[in-house]
Amino acid sequence: MMTFDWRADIADSAKDGDATGSGGSRFEISPVDGVVESVPERRDWTIVFRGVSPVGSDELQVTINGIACETAEIVYDEQTLSLSVAVHDVPSTARLSVAVPKGLSVADNPIDKDVLDALLHAQMPYVTKEHALQAIREQGVRAVGALRTLDGKPRFSKEPFVAYGMPDAVNGVLEEILLRS
Structure with missing residues (x-):
């Protein structure tokens, strides 16, 4: 036993x-x-x-x-x-x-470090990286849905950097990081 x-x-x-x-x-x-x-x-x-x-x-x-x-x-x-x-x-x-004797303690979850690392190596617009990081820092695991809105579809706006372009592969990596615990 x-x-x-x-x-x-x-x-x-x-x-x-x-x-x-x-x-x-x-x-x-x-x-x-x-x-x-x-x-x-x-x-x-x-x-x-x-x-x-x-x-x-x-x-x-x-x-x-x-x-x-x-x-x-x-x-x-x-x-x-x-x-x-x-x-x-x-x-x-x-x-x-x-x-x-002093007991085990739960390790710190390295989500922030892993997200930064994934975004650093992702080939996508910088503004999209900023929006993804902001969503994750503000919403944590609830940002999974928000990340899907950062897709590459055209946006109708007068702003020059509105088309974000978040690749599905990067979305998948970020979802894995957020949902692993």
Whole structure:
């Protein structure tokens, strides 16, 4: 059985010398139970926490049956906002615990940075980029509908820069960025 507590009182639920403190986060894999003939003796585990802020290896406690595991590989991927903890050669009869005593926190959503990057590389009129960015900053995810109005159809106006010209591909990229969370 696997359990995850986003905000656990780790002091109350500490097992065999696990992390202490309160308000921490904990992911636990229980020892194999029941009919074990078909279960391998040892396993490799990779636990991935998506959408979290970076955590230093000194802020993370990995234990196997309450004994600190010094060989855990801890990697943070900025691109996917993912914290990965790999633990190799864990006995199937052991309890694996990954604890963050201070707790995991949700990563900042890099929408603004990603939108700016997409618009910077888009080949379209500058005024359209400005309007798209303004709509996204003011309306957030609700700007998806407004972005579709920035198409390349002619506008009837006395203003020289009214025909915006937002390519469908750029619209698609911006929609992906806005709707991914």
